[in-house]
Amino acid sequence: MTAAPAPASAQRAARAIRSLLPAATDYRDVRRTWKGDLVAGITVGIVALPLALAFGVSSGAGAASGLITAIVAGVVAAVFGGSNVQVSGPTGAMVVVLAPIIAAHGLGALAIVGVLAGLMVLATGVLRLGRAVTFIPWPVIEGFTLGIAVIIFLQQVPSALGVPATEGVNAVVGAVDAVTRASWPDAAWALVVVAVVAAIMLAAPRIHPLVPGSIIAIVVATVVTALAAAPVATIGELPSGLPAPVVPAIDLETLGALLLPAATVAALAAIESLLSARVAATISDTGPYDADRELVGQGLASVASALFGGMPATGAIARTAVNVRSGGRTRLAAVLHAVLLAGIVAVGAAVVAAIPLAALAGVLMVTATRMISLATVRTVMGATRADATVFVGTAIVTVSVDLITAVLVGIAVAAFLALRTLARSSxxxxxxxxxxxxxxxxxxxxxxxxxxxxxxxxxxxxxxxxxxxxxxxxxxxxxxxxxxxxxxxxxxxxxxxxxxxxxxxxxxxxxxxxxxxxxxxxxxxxxxxxxxxxxxxxxxxxxxxxxxxxxxxxxxx
The missing domain is CATH 3.30.750.24 (STAS domain)
Known part of the structure; x- marks a missing residue:
């Protein structure tokens, strides 16, 4: 007997599920592009190493957690995500959200928040909510980015002065407090390290766009401080490999306490990842991205990262852009970048442990300044009064309150102003x-x-x-x-x-x-x-x- 054909609804559901999963067509161009992918993977890996270390330290999770995130989440998001060129890992925006969560709930909450947030992002992809990010107005995105850059910069002030950061306070308050607690001349050593790192990073692109300024800067700073026996804090001991995965224990009380922070992390992960994928699609000829599959991939990446002791991950706009401009055209490049980082952890953990925290602070300070485009700021401020209001307001709320509140307030204000304009046009x-x-x-x-x-x-x-x-x-x-x-x-x-x-x-x-x-x-x-x-x-x-x-x-x- 011939089996009866499946109902049309079942066939549609099966196609929908298959569209969210990896397929052989994801790698159909590898035979043609593997050389460019190899170069791009190595380049992005070199760029990602200092950022992964710095973001891990800045969040309070530790340098090892940042590396684990870049390795585990980098592979999972590349395989399961919806973009051919997206590079995922720890990002500055995620650090801004995670730092107060870790300060308030302890480092033990990181894995639980990562798993919960990852499942939430995964659910948004399965429910086909990926296109919702297109409803976020451009001034809100730019104000959000400006606010993140300011916070990242201010969060590095304690490390730049060689003093421990004050936990549980606003970035502005923490920076001011660090200045008042600085101890001289030890603080001078840390500031010199920051200045050297910044100078090398700013000069490197003038020599050649592909010169890895951050890596060179960190190597120089590490060697100089080691030879001079400078009184600066270093990263400290790192594991020589990935730890075994551990499923965090979640009880109802813990779930209630961490559900809202996890939702905040999930919202940020979804927004930043989709924005990064959208930017990548505009600067590369690798085809459009699948927003829903991208959310599925990022959700799985955050869950996997949390199980191994890492942080929630997002698509990283800067590293994705480096990938594209270095010749990356398929997912192989992002996978290779994670493999390179894993190799560095395996053979060079002792060397990485000697990196001064002030050097990482310098890397993030330069990264934060590069996030701010003066041309974009002028464009937004010169567009309309409503756009300028939304832009400035979103940036202020981002710095003074938190990121998700800033996005919600920005969208609400933008919607109100748009309705007022629409009403006036009637x-x-x-x-x-x-x-x-x-x-x-x-x-x-x-x-x-x-x-x-x-x-x-x-x-x-x-x-x-x-x-x-x-x-x-x-x-x-x-x-x-x-x-x-x-x-x-x-x-x-x-x-x-x-x-x-x-x-x-x-x-x-x-x-x-x-x-x-x-x-x-x-x-x-x-x-x-x-x-x-x-x-x-x-x-x-x-x-x-x-x-x-x-x-x-x-x-x-």
Missing amino acids: GVHREELPAPAAAGDDRIALFRLEGALFFGAAERMLQRVGALRDVDVVIIRMSQLQLLDATGAQVITELIHALERRGVTVLVKGIQGRHLELATRVGVIASLRHRNHLFDDLAAAVEHARSHTRRAAEAHG
Whole structure:
């Protein structure tokens, strides 16, 4: 017997699941691009090493945690993600979110937060919510980025001065506190290290764009401080390999305490990863990215990283850009970058342990300054007053409160300003009746509605038309109305009822087909005195209005 074909719904579900999983087509171009992928993987690995160490230390999780994240999450996200060139790992934005969580709940909470956040991001991908990031306005993204850069820079001030960071305080407060606690001349040594690292990193691109300035800077700083026996703190002992995975124990009390922090981490991971993938798609010819699959990959990457003792991961815009510009065209490049980092951990852990923390602070300070594009800031500030307000407000809230609050506030303010602009673009205009004029035309009012008639603009129309006196007929033209919501339709209904109660006949002309169903459901059509008072043609509506005035004149005569 022949098996019955699967239902269409089951086939669609199977296709949807397959679209979120790795496929052989992900590597169809490797035979052609493997040389470029190899070079890009090595280049990105060299760039990622100091950043992984620095982000791990800055978050409070430790340098080893940053390396584990870059290795484990880098491989998992490359294999399961939705972008061919995305490079994932620890990022500055994630550090900004994780640092207060670790300070408040302890290092033991890191694995639990990573698993919970990863599962949340995975769920958003399975539920096909990947395109939601496109609703975040550009000024919000740029303000968010500016705020992150400021926080990253300020978080490095304690290490740059050779003093331990104050836990549980705002980045601005922590930086000021570090300055007051600096001990001289030890702080001078740390500042010299920061200055040397910054100078080398800034000079390296002038020699050649592919010169790994951060690696050279760290090597120079490590050698000089070791030879001079400088009184600077170093990274300390690192594991010589990846630890065994451990599933964190989660009880209801812990779950309740960490659910909101995990949701914050998940929101950031999703937003940053999708933004990075979108940027990569615009600067490379490797094809579009799958937003939903990218979320699935990033969710799995964070879960895997947490099990091995790492941090939640996101797509890293800077490393992804380096990957593309270095010749990376397939997922092989991101996998190779993680393999290189694993090799460094295996054979060079003792050398890495001697790196001064001040050198990592210098790397992150330069990285933070490079996140700020003065050209972009000028563009946003010079666009419109509303865009500038959203940009500055988002940046301030990011620095003073937290990242997710900043995004939510930025979106809310942007939405409010957009609605206000939309409301102002709507119009209620009284027009002259078409020629030739006829007796009684002064008793007819013709109004044209245009733009948007929604909850933000409907009241103005009600006031304008409802204030009419000394007219017998009102014609409402709706053919140029671009947007109509339930509030706008209800206001039109109320207006018609109010005018009809005063004995004023209301004619409606030109309801568009896309608005007719809503107008019918809300009661616009039913509120008319007669079904014949709904017109498609202006001339017919005007002639009908004139017939009313003629009959009114005859009755009075």
